[in-house]
Amino acid sequence: MKVILIVLVLVILIVLGFRYLFFKIGKPVNLEVSNSYFHHYRKSIIVYSPMGNWFELGYFELDADVATFQPLNVDFGKDKNNIFWKGRKQLVDYDTFEVEDFYLIKDKNHVYSRDGRNFNELEIIKDADPKTYQLLDPSITDYRRYYWFKDAHSVYYKNKRITVSPKTFRPLNDTIAVDADFIYAVLNFRGEGAKMIEVDEVVQKHKMIEGEIHAINETYARIGNSVVSAFTKAEFEINTFDAITVIREIDYWRIIVNNLLIDKGVIYPEIDAESFESLRYDFSKDKNGVYYNFKKIAGADSSNFEILSDQYSKDKQNVYFEDVILKGADAEKFKFSSEYKKWEDGKNQYKNGQIIASTK
Structure with a gap:
């Protein structure tokens, strides 16, 4: 019995000691307003x-x-x-x-930004007028x-003043x-890939076009008989038609206008838009064949076509x-080899579409 009592006392002391040393947070100051400000435990x-x-x-x-x-x-x-922000005086x-x-x-x-260079300090938004800022x-x-x-006097995008007409300026979607x-x-x-950099810019690209203005989706907008878009590579694309009769959204990057497929602002007239189907990675297909990055894979059989990776695919006859x-x-x-980025078929080993070694 004495042993049990001693063990129990030790456990209680350990728990209390742990709580005393490591539990730093007591009751919240006002939980209805903030779940981040607390009275200290002790x-x-x-x-x-x-x-x-x-x-x-x-x-x-x-x-x-x-x-x-x-x-x-x-x-x-x-x-x-x-005044405190994240616990620091401002x-x-x-x-x-x-x-x-x-x-x-x-x-x-001043007007202040929470996204300044110093994580713990509010940053002044240069030239912003606090009386009219909204x-x-x-x-x-x-x-x-x-x-x-x-x-x-101005419009601000992500706390940066941009050169536009404040009275008439309006964003249509994510890109226009x-x-x-x-x-x-x-x-x-x-830029793209490893060379991509964050810029957060609003760049003047084209004089205004006559006609009704409205967003098609988050990346395309219609202005009159033109469709405009902006992406990280081309930055801006405008496609003008004699008339626009039908617009159909496929996804964030692709739409169909007058039975023409537009992907990332580029028209692909060789694709059958009605039967177009986006597959994994950069693969797609229509009633006429299978495509990689909108280049037709000559001879590929769409009925048994299989995507193996972001670059490799096969059907019953070919890889x-x-x-x-x-x-x-x-x-x-x-099939995929046990070695990084290598493939094999029992005869040869492949990398980047080339034979690099024989497996015999």
Whole structure:
């Protein structure tokens, strides 16, 4: 019995000791406003910990007046002297500081961004007028509404002032915007693959075209008898028709206009749009054949065509590397090798569409 009591006491002491040393968070200051500001478990201080998950998401002890501290929203708080963001004091005007609509942060002197170079400090949005700064279009219902702001003089995209006509400017979708005079490409990135860089630019691309303006989907817009789009590689494409009778959306990248397939802004008249079907990776097919990156794979049998990877495919007769027959490869035995990026068919080993070694 004594042994059991001793063990029980030790367990209790260990638990209490663990809690004393490692449990830093007590009751939330005001859970209805923020799940990130807490009273310390044993100290008379306020702590900031996102969602209370201090072990994974971090923990910061505020230099705040405990008696007067109150959260303003999830990340912002104040005491009788200072404004805090993520637990850190901010250099703002205390008396006029306000947070509206989550992303609209300002005082009498400046408008501030939460996405500045310093993770712990609000950054001043250069030249923004705090008296007139507001959402460009409050009717946008998703996260993108916070990409666009305006003041009495300018429009801002992701906190950068852009050169457009503020009175008539409006974004149509993810990639296209317009004002009374011009069409703009909205570019989040420039380049492709390893060379892709984030730019967040709104670039003037074309004089405005006459006609009705509306978005087709998130990447294409119709202006009169033209279809415009903007992508990371070409940045801007405009396709003009004598008349537009039918527009059908396929997915984010592809639409059909007047029975013509448009992929990433490029028209492919050789594709039968009515029977077109997008497959995995860069493969697709229509009633006339199978394609890799819209190049027809000569001789491929669509009835038993099989995609093996982002570059390899086969049917009962042949193996294909992208849009070319892999000569001599045994379609029945062709499979992925145990070695990185290599394939084999019992006779040869292949890499990048070339024989690199015999397996005999």
